[in-house]
Amino acid sequence: MIKPQRMCIVCRKSIDKDKLFRMVENEGNYIFDEKQTMQSRGIYVCESLNCLEKLSKHKKYKVLMKDLAEIASRAKKRENKLMNSLKMMKNSKTMTFGMELVQENIAKVNLIILAKDCNKKNTDKILSICKERNIRYIITASKKELGEVFSKEEINVLGVMDKKSAQGLLD
Numbered sequence: 001m002i003k004p005q006r007m008c009i010v011c012r013k014s015i016d017k018d019k020l021f022r023m024v025e026n027e028g029n030y031i032f033d034e035k036q037t038m039q040s041r042g043i044y045v046c047e048s049l050n051c052l053e054k055l056s057k058h059k060k061y062k063v064l065m066k067d068l069a070e071i072a073s074r075a076k077k078r079e080n081k082l083m084n085s086l087k088m089m090k091n092s093k094t095m096t097f098g099m100e101l102v103q104e105n106i107a108k109v110n111l112i113i114l115a116k117d118c119n120k121k122n123t124d125k126i127l128s129i130c131k132e133r134n135i136r137y138i139i140t141a142s143k144k145e146l147g148e149v150f151s152k153e154e155i156n157v158l159g160v161m162d163k164k165s166a167q168g169l170l171d
């Protein structure tokens, strides 16, 4: 099953459309199209607060402030929820960390969690592996924040190998 992808207008990472926020043109402004179904030209932005902030200052795309605030709060909520779940599983031995180990153990990986500030090269690489092997993924938090959960300095990518834990994180 191939999911449609779109590009974040700010960081230019190509990500599953349903993981991005869509905005459409409306009387000279861009407004949040929550269900991604409005019949108008749309742009997409990822969940990164950095991208949302840059979009708020964009010269070409004027997004209504209240809509941007709504998107930012949704992004933050999703992130907090996931980080709390990760904290609860931090002692489980079913995780693998970093570009090399994740790729090495890829056959056992059921879910990939990618830091939102992971560079474009590694992001593209991981996402193409996910696509090829049909592995689900979540893009969330910063490398530093993910690192903190597991008492490491930084984590750019982690793989969840246990099926149950993967499902728990996706719910």
Ligand SMILES: [Zn+2]
Pocket (backbone or CB within 6 Å): 008, 009, 010, 011, 012, 013, 045, 046, 047, 048, 051
């Ligand atoms: Zn972005």
